[in-house]
Amino acid sequence: MSPAPTDPNLGKTLDGRYRLDHLLALGGMSRIYRSMDKRLHRAVVVKILNDNFASESTVRERFESEAVIAANITHPNVVSIRDHNVSDNLVYLVMEYVRGRNLEQVIEERGRFTPRQALSVLEQICRGLSAAHSEGIIHRDMKPANVLLSDTGEVKVTDFGLARAASAHTQSATLVATLSHVSPELVSGSPADSRSDIYALGIMIYQMLTGQLPYTETNAAALMKHHLDSPMPLPSDLVPDLAEDLDELVRWCTEKDPEKRPQDASLLLEEIIQIRSTLSDAQLDVGAEDLGGIEDLAPQAFAQMPTTLQQRLDAMQREREEEREQLWLERNAAQQEAGYELDDAPADPDRTTVIAAADATEVLDLRDAQATLAPPRAADPGSDPGIAATSVYSRGDELESTEEHCEADEAPLSVRGQKRAQKQAARKWRKEAQVPTHSLRQPRTGTQRFVITLMWILVVALVAGAGWFFGRGPGTIIRIPSLTGMLQSQAVAQMDGQGVPVRIGTTYDDEIAIGRVVDSQPGTGENIMKFQGIDLIVSQGPQLFAVPDVAGKTLEQATTALAEVGFEDIKTTEAYSESVKEGEVISSTPAADEKLPRKNIITLAISKGHAPVSVPSVIGLGKEAAKEKLEAVGLELEADEAVHSSTVEKDLIALQDPAQGTVPYGSTVTVNLSQGPEYVQIPSVIGMDVEEAVTTLESAGFTVKTHDVFGGFGQTVRMQSPLHQQAVRGSEISIYAF
Numbered sequence: 001m002s003p004a005p006t007d008p009n010l011g012k013t014l015d016g017r018y019r020l021d022h023l024l025a026l027g028g029m030s031r032i033y034r035s036m037d038k039r040l041h042r043a044v045v046v047k048i049l050n051d052n053f054a055s056e057s058t059v060r061e062r063f064e065s066e067a068v069i070a071a072n073i074t075h076p077n078v079v080s081i082r083d084h085n086v087s088d089n090l091v092y093l094v095m096e097y098v099r100g101r102n103l104e105q106v107i108e109e110r111g112r113f114t115p116r117q118a119l120s121v122l123e124q125i126c127r128g129l130s131a132a133h134s135e136g137i138i139h140r141d142m143k144p145a146n147v148l149l150s151d152t153g154e155v156k157v158t159d160f161g162l163a164r165a166a167s168a169h170t171q172s173a174t175l176v177a178t179l180s181h182v183s184p185e186l187v188s189g190s191p192a193d194s195r196s197d198i199y200a201l202g203i204m205i206y207q208m209l210t211g212q213l214p215y216t217e218t219n220a221a222a223l224m225k226h227h228l229d230s231p232m233p234l235p236s237d238l239v240p241d242l243a244e245d246l247d248e249l250v251r252w253c254t255e256k257d258p259e260k261r262p263q264d265a266s267l268l269l270e271e272i273i274q275i276r277s278t279l280s281d282a283q284l285d286v287g288a289e290d291l292g293g294i295e296d297l298a299p300q301a302f303a304q305m306p307t308t309l310q311q312r313l314d315a316m317q318r319e320r321e322e323e324r325e326q327l328w329l330e331r332n333a334a335q336q337e338a339g340y341e342l343d344d345a346p347a348d349p350d351r352t353t354v355i356a357a358a359d360a361t362e363v364l365d366l367r368d369a370q371a372t373l374a375p376p377r378a379a380d381p382g383s384d385p386g387i388a389a390t391s392v393y394s395r396g397d398e399l400e401s402t403e404e405h406c407e408a409d410e411a412p413l414s415v416r417g418q419k420r421a422q423k424q425a426a427r428k429w430r431k432e433a434q435v436p437t438h439s440l441r442q443p444r445t446g447t448q449r450f451v452i453t454l455m456w457i458l459v460v461a462l463v464a465g466a467g468w469f470f471g472r473g474p475g476t477i478i479r480i481p482s483l484t485g486m487l488q489s490q491a492v493a494q495m496d497g498q499g500v501p502v503r504i505g506t507t508y509d510d511e512i513a514i515g516r517v518v519d520s521q522p523g524t525g526e527n528i529m530k531f532q533g534i535d536l537i538v539s540q541g542p543q544l545f546a547v548p549d550v551a552g553k554t555l556e557q558a559t560t561a562l563a564e565v566g567f568e569d570i571k572t573t574e575a576y577s578e579s580v581k582e583g584e585v586i587s588s589t590p591a592a593d594e595k596l597p598r599k600n601i602i603t604l605a606i607s608k609g610h611a612p613v614s615v616p617s618v619i620g621l622g623k624e625a626a627k628e629k630l631e632a633v634g635l636e637l638e639a640d641e642a643v644h645s646s647t648v649e650k651d652l653i654a655l656q657d658p659a660q661g662t663v664p665y666g667s668t669v670t671v672n673l674s675q676g677p678e679y680v681q682i683p684s685v686i687g688m689d690v691e692e693a694v695t696t697l698e699s700a701g702f703t704v705k706t707h708d709v710f711g712g713f714g715q716t717v718r719m720q721s722p723l724h725q726q727a728v729r730g731s732e733i734s735i736y737a738f
Helices: 057-071 103-110 115-134 162-166 194-210 220-229 244-253 265-278 309-338 366-372 385-409 415-433 446-471 488-497 555-565 623-632 690-699
Strands: 018-026 030-037 042-049 081-087 090-096 100-102 147-150 155-157 477-479 502-507 517-521 527-529 534-539 544-546 570-575 585-589 595-597 602-607 636-643 653-657 668-674 679-681 703-708 717-721 726-728 732-737
Touching (some): 115 147, 194 244, 244 265, 488 502, 488 517, 555 570, 555 602, 623 653, 690 717, 690 732
Parallel strands (some): 570 602, 636 668, 703 732
Antiparallel strands (some): 030 042, 081 090, 100 147, 477 527, 585 602, 653 668
């Protein structure tokens, strides 16, 4: 933006130090000027509160307190605060001058960013913002205009806390935040916290990926309603080739409920690093053919302000010369008004001059000196130095005397002419009096001149070498940038580009991917000379540990053994085992001796003992055969009393308990051996009625078959078969009734 010619502050110097040279921006709250710190001769930015804010004592007090808070954020990705004060009723803040453009201008010029470019810029924004969030400082007005991209590729966040100062003004409600990036909770009147900054960052991610805002309405009420109710559009709606992870990132940051967003910038930073490491090069470089790479984001350097030390010194010298010229013009104007002769050139108060004899002693009238001093004579080379001084005075008197005689021959001069002639004579005398008439030392030999010349050359070379060494060479002081999370090749290239030697070390890290920088020594923000170099600690990924063999151990013993190695996340399952006792570890998943990071989960299978077994039938087997069959499935045999059996031969198993089903492994099966059939004496039932006879025979263990003779007219048993002998229990007895 070009400076406004009617701005009353342009050219003004605040507190005799900060000269306002160029109007950079106008805001609803302040004016921003590119300025020159005349004391340190460096470019700075001065932000001056507008009059309607500066007149409010509450705003001024809060502005000063916020300036102090913001000044304590020391981070390479945050614009540093240099000073703040009140001068001529102007409340101002002095900040670091960053050559480049703000993110809003870059988005307008480029249209949109590639995912790689957007994530790179966003990573640096989050690093600066997380430094503020860790100190409890909330930005409250995150937007692209408050993010600066320097011509060296650095990204810096500016304007911390100023929106909070504006909130003290009675009519500043619309200035507390920018409506295009305001969070739903601020629209509804809730206080801001770190999650409000995250919401604004989500809008900025959408802008960088698409080149436009998600909500394009200009009406304030419509914008606020969108932030409160409307679902957030996704970047892939406008740029179809974008990865789904980027849509998820925008959706996560712009959740309407603050509890569902990242809680601060440090958590968002971790997610950004993770996304960069997981996306492929093709996904990261969508549109790179037209939009270029990360290096194409750096704006071209501006030439309006001196940048190098020599340029600033040259500018300082020009300012001095202009001041002397102005002083000379003013003095000559005053002399002309008084009727005096004008000086030929402006006086240089910094020049080196030879003090003449008249300047070194009290001022004497030249005509009196001519009468008292001896006439000039040749000086003896071996004479005292005082003779040379006498010669100088004599020559000066002689010159003045000659001028007086010349003037006497001419017509009488006016008073003004006499004064002019007197001044010219005095000036000429001083000039001639400084030229010695004799040399008091022996001329130097050729060898002496050579030695002196050589010494001067060495001195000049040493001074020039020192200037180069500490100005642009290895002795130049630089600040270590933030390198954490960068690829090793990128970090090395960045430091090599600044002439800083890089030494590589490695370490294990559970969070940072292989080949990325974990830390640097010296650390971020520290100053070093280039030749000292920097140590980069590069991640080897997580350290791998072998899983110990815990099979056969109790759960307590296995947990202790795993904890000694570093595995503390342990889960258990249960399973039957034919070989491992109940309560002991069968196996682990991952298996023993497998190498993995300590944060992995180890699952232990705990034995419930042998699985239940089905009971086999051993009826009809001999005792030994039955025992072998039961032991084969893990059961034991126990023999009980022998029993009579009409179906199973003697000494074979007639009964077993249990006879079927499943039982726990190791259970006992009880068996009864057969004694063979049981023989019982058949009782005689002849002469009994049929009913009584049947009852008697069944009680003796027999079955009865009744035969009716002659049609069943009689009910008395007349015959039975068999009779008067023994029979197997259960045998059938026939009776005949008539």
